[in-house]
Structure formats: C-alpha cells, structure tokens
Amino acid sequence: MTLIGAGVAAGVALVGADLANSAAPASAWGGYANGKIPLSELTQVGGYYFRNDAAQAMNALRSAYSAALGRTLIINDGYRDLAGQQQAWNDYQNGGNLAAPPGTSNHGWALAVDFGGEVYSSSSSAGHQWLQANAQGFGWWWAGRFFSQVENWHWEFSGSYTPQNPSTSTPIGLDMTFLCITPINGSNADAGIYRWVMDPAAGTKRNIDAAEYDFLKAVGYRELGGLQSPAVSYRYQQIHPSPTQP
Structure with a gap:
C-alpha cells in the first residue's frame, strides 16, 4: 500500500x-x-x-x-x-x-x-x-x-472482492436471506407495515426500517415483496416453530 x-x-x-x-x-x-x-x-x-x-x-x-x-x-x-x-x-x-x-x-x-x-x-x-x-x-x-x-x-x-451473482445463490427457502414486507405468519391485513430481513436456514428474523430495507434491496438482497410464499413460510416454521411477530 x-x-x-x-x-x-x-x-x-x-x-x-x-x-x-x-x-x-x-x-x-x-x-x-x-x-x-x-x-x-x-x-x-x-x-x-x-x-x-x-x-x-x-x-x-x-x-x-x-x-x-x-x-x-x-x-x-x-x-x-x-x-x-x-x-x-x-x-x-x-x-x-x-x-x-x-x-x-x-x-x-x-x-x-x-x-x-x-x-x-x-x-x-x-x-x-x-x-x-x-x-x-x-x-x-x-x-x-x-x-x-x-x-x-x-x-x-485491496481490489480482491468478487461480487456474488444473486442468480447463483442457494434456492429460496434454504440458506438465502430475504427481505420481507408482509407478515410470514398471519393475514395480509397489515401488508406494508412490517419490514424485516430473514434467514430461514439460520432461523433468524430482524426488524428493519424503510431506509435499511431500501438499502439492502439496492445492494442485491432478494425481496419477497407482498408474496406469502408457502415454501419459505413452511421452512421458517420448521426451524422457528414458536410464533414470532415481526
């Protein structure tokens, strides 16, 4: 240097x-x-x-x-x-x-x-x-x-970073980290109120505000949007069975 x-x-x-x-x-x-x-x-x-x-x-x-x-x-x-x-x-x-x-x-x-x-x-x-x-x-x-x-x-x-291609990431519902904007559990009545980042494999879920949501989306995090994905919901509940509010 x-x-x-x-x-x-x-x-x-x-x-x-x-x-x-x-x-x-x-x-x-x-x-x-x-x-x-x-x-x-x-x-x-x-x-x-x-x-x-x-x-x-x-x-x-x-x-x-x-x-x-x-x-x-x-x-x-x-x-x-x-x-x-x-x-x-x-x-x-x-x-x-x-x-x-x-x-x-x-x-x-x-x-x-x-x-x-x-x-x-x-x-x-x-x-x-x-x-x-x-x-x-x-x-x-x-x-x-x-x-x-x-x-x-x-x-x-150092110039040694190689960006990861999101298209080659682990399939949804396994090890991927997701951005979510509607509750995984429950109805869609509150769609748009809750935002969080979730890793189904690790069984973790963390609330984030709108600014962080937009930032993580901009740098390539996969977004579930308004979808209630059964596969992801099932995978999350398998690992984290206790109901948890976002």
Whole structure:
C-alpha cells in the first residue's frame, strides 16, 4: 500500500504496510493523479466517494455488517481531493489525527475509508471485531493497524472482492436471506407495515426500517415483496416453530 509519512523532519514515522496482506500497491488509475479524480468517475456510498469497485465492495460489506449486527456501518470519510488531504495534513501538524502529505494518501486514490461509531471508538467493540473477522472477504483490510499512530477507523480496499451473482445463490427457502414486507405468519391485513430481513436456514428474523430495507434491496438482497410464499413460510416454521411477530 502507499506508505504514509514525510520523514523525521516533519515528525512523521514511516507507516508500514500489512506484509501478510496480498493487496497490490495503490497506483494511478483512469489516467488521473492522486487527489485529482473527478467525482463523476467515482461512486457514492454513505455520503462519501470511492472507486467503483471499492464502492461495490463497500456496499456489500455494509449490508453484511447490518445483517449481522443490526446497525449501520458508519462512514466518516472516503475520497479526498488534494485540498481535502491538505486540510487533513494541516490538522495533523496541529495535533490532529495522523495524515499523509497531499498526493500520497490512499484516500486520494478513493481506496481508503475512515469508519465512525463504535469502529472508530474501539478495536474491541463488536463492530470492529466483526470487521476484523469478515472485512477481508469483501476486499477491505485494517491498514490503520500498522500506522505509527494506530487508527481503528482507517481501512483500505485491496481490489480482491468478487461480487456474488444473486442468480447463483442457494434456492429460496434454504440458506438465502430475504427481505420481507408482509407478515410470514398471519393475514395480509397489515401488508406494508412490517419490514424485516430473514434467514430461514439460520432461523433468524430482524426488524428493519424503510431506509435499511431500501438499502439492502439496492445492494442485491432478494425481496419477497407482498408474496406469502408457502415454501419459505413452511421452512421458517420448521426451524422457528414458536410464533414470532415481526
């Protein structure tokens, strides 16, 4: 990965890369220089911009995080243009968080993210522990662990993520996770009121709000919509026989 540091004169210790990680070094892409990538060439996720493949992987990572922990993986920063990196560098010189000189950060390649919330606060939090166990499967790794000042929040994209094709997923009623918008048990009288994500094989069901429903649908979760699928209902009741309200 790009090394972060400007030498002893600037009071910055050289930051090593994760030698156990197979990520290729970040480099110019699309004909643009670091920090000079137009937003039209990037994809927005959580209010911040990333290279398109990194954004796709980030969407999938956030979806899995939300399904596992029941809360959103917060993003505090993504792509930084040269002016944004200059501001981060200036803040660092004045006692702020570690930052690389303009033109040398992976934020400038749209391949780095700074997470917020519990991931920012503690590497022992449930969210951070989940990322440590699962993020590399989505092509994201904890680069900030190896900085001269450890950053819980700084993760980078290795380019190793291969999106899954929903058409090749396990058939409905077995191991698939579904989005539901009507009660599985009971009548359709309350259709549209309840929204949840359900994994029949695991026997789990979790309420979600409209915003999370739309997000999970956008990143590829299968939707049951208004259908009362007998196969899925039967499979769910086999594993989770006690009536449970959504």
